[in-house]
Amino acid sequence: MNTQKTNSDSMTYRDALRAGIIQSLNEDERVFLMGEDVGHYGGCYGVTKGLLAQYGDQRIIDTPLCESGFVGVGIGAALGGMKPIVEVMTVNFSLLAMDQIVNSAATLRHMSGGQFNVPLVIRMACGAGLQLAAQHSHSWENLYAHIPGLKVLSPATQNDARYMLLQALQDPDPVLIFEHVMLLNTQGDVLDGPEADMEKAIIRKQGTDITLITYGGSLPKVLKAASALEVLNIKVEVVDLRCLRPLDKATIIASVEKTHRAIIIDEGWKTGSLAGELSAIIMEQAFWTLDAPVQRICTQEVPIPYPKHLEHAALPQVDQIVNCVQRLLNTEL
Amino acid sequence: MNTQKTNSDSMTYRDALRAGIIQSLNEDERVFLMGEDVGHYGGCYGVTKGLLAQYGDQRIIDTPLCESGFVGVGIGAALGGMKPIVEVMTVNFSLLAMDQIVNSAATLRHMSGGQFNVPLVIRMACGAGLQLAAQHSHSWENLYAHIPGLKVLSPATQNDARYMLLQALQDPDPVLIFEHVMLLNTQGDVLDGPEADMEKAIIRKQGTDITLITYGGSLPKVLKAASALEVLNIKVEVVDLRCLRPLDKATIIASVEKTHRAIIIDEGWKTGSLAGELSAIIMEQAFWTLDAPVQRICTQEVPIPYPKHLEHAALPQVDQIVNCVQRLLNTEL
Amino acid sequence: MNDKLHLDKAHLLEKLKQMLSIRLFEEKCAELYTQEKIRGFLHLYIGEEAIAVGVMAALSAEDQIVATYREHGHALARGLSMKSVLAEMYGRTNGCSKGRGGSMHLFDKHNNFYGGNAIVGGGLPLAAGLAMANKMQATKAITVCFFGEGAVAEGEFHEAMNLAVLWQLPVLFVCENNGYAMGTALAFSESEINIAKKAKSYGMSAEQVDGMNVVNVEAAAIKAVDTIKTLGQPYFLECQSYRFRGHSSFDGQLYRDKEEVQKWQKHGPVIKLKHWLRKNYQLNGNEFSDIELEIKNEILDAIAFAELGQLQAVEDLCKDVYSQKNMK
Amino acid sequence: MNDKLHLDKAHLLEKLKQMLSIRLFEEKCAELYTQEKIRGFLHLYIGEEAIAVGVMAALSAEDQIVATYREHGHALARGLSMKSVLAEMYGRTNGCSKGRGGSMHLFDKHNNFYGGNAIVGGGLPLAAGLAMANKMQATKAITVCFFGEGAVAEGEFHEAMNLAVLWQLPVLFVCENNGYAMGTALAFSESEINIAKKAKSYGMSAEQVDGMNVVNVEAAAIKAVDTIKTLGQPYFLECQSYRFRGHSSFDGQLYRDKEEVQKWQKHGPVIKLKHWLRKNYQLNGNEFSDIELEIKNEILDAIAFAELGQLQAVEDLCKDVYSQKNMK
Ligand SMILES: Cc1ncc(C[n+]2csc(CCOP(=O)(O)OP(=O)(O)O)c2C)c(N)n1
Ligand SMILES: Cc1ncc(C[n+]2csc(CCOP(=O)(O)OP(=O)(O)O)c2C)c(N)n1
Ligand SMILES: [Mg+2]
Ligand SMILES: [Mg+2]
16 A cells, blocks of 8 residues: 655545546546436536546446436446446435345345356445535435445545545445545545555544544544644544445554544434444444443434525534533543 | 223234224225235235225225335325325335435425425335345335434334324324334234334333343344243343334433343344444443443344345344343353 | 417516516526525526416416426416525525525425425426325315426336326426436437327327427416316426526536527527517517516515525524424 | 248247246246245246247347346246256255345356346346446347336336437347236236337337247247347337236235136147147157156256255355455
């Protein structure tokens, strides 16, 4: 794994995603991109802008609106020897394709006794923050992280946006990649390779007082909170999960055993969230080392409301994280 | 709530379900039943046998195979003043309707600022045990328990099979009912009313040493384990959740505060399971009273295999529960 | 059949005013969006006004409407006030959905307006269900479902068409064929681009209408409603139209060239009816500017109303997820 | 077109033998089910054998098959051995899916048999995708997708039909119209009961075939395959047939009366061809009983093979969920 910052350059998360797609198209002719408005429109969030002109309509394929249909086609194409990147415009529409993803993509290898496999990558925009209201703001990572046979990635940095797609395409099994819409315009360094295996969590900030576990769109908020706490001389350790299935339990447990305290920050609705799973894992594997109960900061139990102030109140926020850390350390000021 | 055993009689879970449907059809002319093969076929598991002849094709409606379509029609009919009972033959096919359930049924009240509501009940058979393999053995309660706007019921006894549908039909919001296939032939007492509100958990067995939390098809296994442990003089308390959303946290926490130990038995896949949520809740609300880490006994991370011995190995079993309790109490014999 | 259709000046002036109201209202919305008074996605109906106005003219108060995220025009044409619609886009409590829904989720019980659905195709089975309830309760109401041609590729279109015909549901499907689904032209999304013909293949009465001509739309809608109410069958209208603006607030429109847009704008529904009224009914400049002025004042009142609207209390964040009875 | 179709006795005897093999094999399976040697759901193809046998006769080794949970006949007709199929139903490691899938999930890579899918309609987009891969890789292979008429109401049918024609995919859709989806007669599930006509509405070449006559099915399949390979377009066959047995292991068959079943049985595919061979090719009793005997011995061998098959080790429970490389 290359981690030197040699010829690293700074780019937006959006450009990093595009660069990753371009590299994968260049390196493997079996790779093609298929989805709603990935071509003529340039991608609903501009990620695939220019690719149709560059690669033509055999490799950049605009699909009709039929999520179940074109995801199923992607599964079949993968079975047939291709390496499809299927873009489901946003996770909000993925329920229409969920039967294909869960009952076909995730089961084919097992049902066939290992004879067939589905080297398919599905990309979806996800998350809230643009005031898109109740049907367009979902964080459903845990719906998919619950499914054996799938792998689920959540790139939270520009570097992961740049390289995780290529790692996913190396995997012989179906991989889902969640791209948080609030990260698209964020700028950051891109190295000349991935920092770690696709399935490894990364400690984004070392600390000794408490472990903050998060992923995707919440990472920037957690890092902000960590810096604010630094000023108060609280040393926070930040774990970026990166891969939501399988989970890198070793890294999580090692950190909690060091800090004895943990908070999970997850944009999913609290009840039935991935945060619950993480709390349970810590309960099972690090209970005796805990100095305080693991806490969860998640989205409130409400379909995301349209108005800015209510959307803000519904989602995990920096001040919440800071306060929760202080409460847990009994360092109320 | 009526809890006397006065004129209680014994019937199968299947017959109890049918009796509940019949009562709801008799008591409210807005109620109708719609689903695949509920009519001429008599229900894929015989639950609705005879109802078409009795109530006619205006109230017992065979639908084509189009889960998204007829569930959406059910939502619209509920909006329009009816009280539809929609049967999605089994949860395994519910993903095809999940967009309608999650993006429409669960959001309409909120998106409309409370102007509209969806008094819809959706029944689904669920669970493994019949060697139906990877696509027909799912336990997806947590996929739905994760969704604000929905209520999720899991009748585990004949009495709940008999009365929960009627309770659900009294609710102005969408309610999902999961009916575990392995319970259909089980026999048990039916009282002349429900034992508790639909949203209340019930202590099925009082105990002081440890709390076993479960629901649906796992309850009989847990009760078996409890009796086995009784012989060993271990007093187990068994909590039957009954309602998976909203969760009756008060009952759960009260029991754990009494026993200081808990195990959750859940037929869902462990990762991302409802069991994880329950463990996290106990972590957050009863951490200081715990004498040992909360454990989870769930289904192994594999699409359910066809052969009997592998299906058995994949699912939670009585001996696992017994062993886990003994381990947790350090009473290894 | 057209005995119900009045082609007198008063009626046509009314249609012109309704279309112009939508047009001017949305032009102002676009402006307010750049001022960040309105946020989220904003899908403008500009160019397609004749469809909503023409169809609504054929409906009665008890009839029910199901629309999409591009539904400002439908809401106004159905009778929602500019005030309640704009306040909703401001996210205020005096909005038609109490500010919870925004532009994509306009609802109004009094007008039987079942909203704004942001899932393409999601409204089709829902509308069939409302129609089923009407049939079961033997009400006179019919349900009207508006959706774009892009929804035709979705499985739910297929399922809803089949159920509506199979069960003979009193529902009117109005396909707003504006040629594009975001940036995807119809030819890239359908093997059969005659949508009315596709509907016919389910055994449904269906026809294509010039969606840029409000009179044609109204006439076709009246006929459709008659058929539904007399025969108790579903009906399908494909209204051929065009979206003058981008798909939503973010759209570079790389997928079509200006000439195409300009060509269609020449035959826009407002300008077309205006010229026709000039030619055949001596509509004069004053009459028209009086109408315009009236609308602009209504818009100003709506802005004032929205600006004065309250924000919901943060404590009420989780309100209206479940019914009061069940609130935790 | 029928130059590829040999009506000589040898060829017809071979078809008879293939259909009879399926018939006798499944009759034995039903017996083994009551003995609890086979568990889960068991969907018998009895009565529909002419479809799989006729279609497979038109295919080449490189062509790919996608089937449903009612796929024993397709597996055998495609060349899977009775041994590997029965062992799979026994859940043994010597089964075609190593015992993981059972009756509903027969897979075989060597025969390009992409399985048994137990989600109605689930195989349709998958088959279109395999065809897309073949087209992209410019192979000669076509993909054949078998499904029941009940799947036609599913949205995925609609989506797959449109994509197959829109993208001109080399796929053959074979609708096995046996009149019922479980207990639901076609008239209760489709507003248009002519399935081939529905397929045509997507711009697909489609025709109805007598699914009880193996010669007709083979002739139609040869023509279909030719069209697909020469024009590079999808093709649709509606094979009209009938299921002689219940839907699955649990079925009281309350939805149809015995007379209807008996009427169809009179024109069963096996008996029909047998009589025809008697009449026109002097097929005699001995010839027939020789074939029968051969098949019965094959079945006995298959049972012995399955009985001797191993059970997978419980330690391997989670094997084949992910590739070795990634096994945790
Ligand atoms: C199921 C689903 N898929 C994708 C989207 C994203 N999306 C929103 S509008 C749209 C285009 C719809 O086009 P059309 O149906 O023609 O309606 P129009 O916008 O032209 O009025 C798309 C792809 C969505 N909202 N829902
Ligand atoms: C999506 C889905 N819905 C429901 C079922 C349950 N089911 C299994 S087979 C079947 C009937 C299918 O009928 P058809 O497609 O005509 O095939 P046939 O069984 O007649 O061969 C049903 C409803 C399923 N397996 N998948
Ligand atoms: Mg359009
Ligand atoms: Mg059938």
